[in-house]
Amino acid sequence: MVTTIRFSFGITAIVKHFKDTVIEVKLTTTPAITGGNPLIIKFFKNYEKEGTINIKFEKELLSPFQKKVFSEISAIPPGKTATYGEIASKLKTSPRAVGQALKRNPFPLIIPCHRIVGAKDLGGFSEGTEIKKLLLDFERQTFTR
CATH class of the missing domain: 1.10.10.10 (Winged helix-like DNA-binding domain superfamily/Winged helix DNA-binding domain)
Known part of the structure; x- marks a missing residue:
């Protein structure tokens, strides 16, 4: 599954994951609409508030x-x-x-x-x-x- 997260400072994260475990992250400046797994979006959006992403990864x-x-x-x-x-x-x-x-x-x-x-x-x-x-x-x- 793939989830995209658009950050307020101009970067989009494209996150490949299986359920709530991240397999790969790619970053781009290409605008995209945030969508996909709500839990993944929540964890990644935390970066804008705390500067960290505490999520399971492979x-x-x-x-x-x-x-x-x-x-x-x-x-x-x-x-x-x-x-x-x-x-x-x-x-x-x-x-x-x-x-x-x-x-x-x-x-x-x-x-x-x-x-x-x-x-x-x-x-x-x-x-x-x-x-x-x-x-x-x-x-x-x-x-x-």
Whole structure:
């Protein structure tokens, strides 16, 4: 099943799920009408209020290394960022390895990989840097007052 959620700040989430468990999330700037599973919509709309989405997702799709990286980045509060190097240092690995794990994140927003930036620039994002910038700007404006 697929549910779409249009956020007030210009991003649409396309969520593939089985019942109330998320299988994959894709983000786009293409406008869409919110529709689908009401529970999924409720959980995702919570992002605009709290900056988090606490919903079940298919953790079995993640490698052990991704689980370590994602656990670390999930602790970063909305409106804040960390660098690839900072996360790599905590996990005793390389910034490139962290970037590769984030590149393969099938659950953007649920696992907030957009909060990881380069030491000198925005860094990459699997959903595109335009969307990363929209997310970071929304979080800074909403959650760091």
